[in-house]
Amino acid sequence: RKEVEQDPGPFNVPEGATVAFxxxxxxxxxxxxxxxxxxxxxxxxxxxxxxxxxxxxxRFTAQLNRASQYISLLIRDSKxxxxxxxxxxxxxxxxxxxxxxxxxxxxxxxx
Amino acid sequence: NAGxxxxxxxxxxKTGQSMTLLCAxxxxxxxxxxxxQDPGMGLRLIHYSVGEGTTAKGEVPDGYNVxxxxxxxxxxxxxxxxxxxxxxxxCASSALYEQYFGPGTRLTVT
Numbered sequence: 001r002k003e004v005e006q007d008p009g010p011f012n013v014p015e016g017a018t019v020a021f022x023x024x025x026x027x028x029x030x031x032x033x034x035x036x037x038x039x040x041x042x043x044x045x046x047x048x049x050x051x052x053x054x055x056x057x058x059r060f061t062a063q064l065n066r067a068s069q070y071i072s073l074l075i076r077d078s079k080x081x082x083x084x085x086x087x088x089x090x091x092x093x094x095x096x097x098x099x100x101x102x103x104x105x106x107x108x109x110x111x
Numbered sequence: 112n113a114g115x116x117x118x119x120x121x122x123x124x125k126t127g128q129s130m131t132l133l134c135a136x137x138x139x140x141x142x143x144x145x146x147x148q149d150p151g152m153g154l155r156l157i158h159y160s161v162g163e164g165t166t167a168k169g170e171v172p173d174g175y176n177v178x179x180x181x182x183x184x185x186x187x188x189x190x191x192x193x194x195x196x197x198x199x200x201x202c203a204s205s206a207l208y209e210q211y212f213g214p215g216t217r218l219t220v221t
Contacts (some may be wrong), residue, residue: 042211046211049209101154
C-alpha cells in the first residue's frame, strides 16, 4: 500500500459546484496532516492544515478520520481560480519534520 | 521578506557536467529540504537538513550531495549529471511540519 494515496482525477466541475477530494494514508502513527495546492508549473503552497476536529477556512473544509486513516477536502462554490492540483500531505512519524506528499488530484473548474 | 528563493530558475546541462543549486530562506527556519518532482511521481525527498551543519538522506539521494554551512542556505550539488536527473527541483524550509517552497529550478540534462 502506498503511503499517501489520492484519486488523480481530473475532476472537471462547473463554477459554483461543490467538490470533494479524498486521501488515505498508511502510517497510523502520523500526527500532522495538510492540504497543499499546486498551480501548473508553480511550487506547492500550503492551503490548510487538517486538525482532528475538522477545520474550515472560507469555502474550504478539511476533515480527518484517524480510525479509517482518511483525510478529505471539500471546496464549496468553486471558482475558476480554484483550478489546480491538490496535494494531500502527511508527516512521517518520528521524522523530524519530513512529509510524505500524495501525487495530487487535479481540479479543473469550468465557466 | 522574500521567503524561499532558488537560483537558477532554469538550466541545461550536458551529461557529466556538474552544477550547484542554491536555496535561501529568510524565515529563520531550522529545517530545509530538497525535492525533485517528475510527471506521475509526485514530490520525492532528495536530502534534508535539521539545522546548520547537518544533512541527511531522503528517499532518492543517489547522485546528489548537499551542504548547509549557513542556517539560511541549503545547496544541492550534482557532481556528474545524468539524463535521469532531468526534473524540477524544489527547495523548502520549515519551522517543523508546515513547509514553504521556493519557485523551483527546471533542470534538463542532455
